[in-house]
Amino acid sequence: AVEIDKQTRQLVGAAHARAHTILTxxxxxxxxxxxxxxxxxxxxxxxxxxxxxxxxxxxxxxLKGPQRPARAEA
Incomplete structure (x- = not known):
């Protein structure tokens, strides 16, 4: 759980920094x-x-975001 929290903080921090750079x-x-x-x-x-x-x-x-595979209908 500690490792997941650490990775989550890193991802969120990187996304925040990127958003700040783009907006600035x-x-x-x-x-x-x-x-x-x-x-x-x-x-x-x-x-x-x-x-x-x-x-x-x-x-x-x-704008092109990451492409996601189509969801299979159940």
């Missing part, structure tokens, strides 16, 4: 999206893409 690196665009939400309350995908493009020169790339 994208802070200007996140701040601009927050400002737009305060102004209009709702943004559609096109508006978010436009804001991101202003900072990155292009639209948001489709």
């Amino acid at each position: 690196g994208h802070r200007p665009v996140l701040d601009r999206i927050a400002e737009a939400l305060l102004e209009r309350e709702v943004l559609d995908g096109e508006e978010v893409n436009r804001i991101v493009a202003d900072f990155t020169g292009g639209p948001i790339e489709k």
Whole structure:
């Protein structure tokens, strides 16, 4: 149980550090999206893409997470 707790803390710590790095690196665009939400309350995908493009020169790339095998139906 101690080893599992240790590994869990390591995984959570690594995930937290990665999330912090990603958010910090994208802070200007996140701040601009927050400002737009305060102004209009709702943004559609096109508006978010436009804001991101202003900072990155292009639209948001489709995010790909880890692929999971399809669940077998019982």
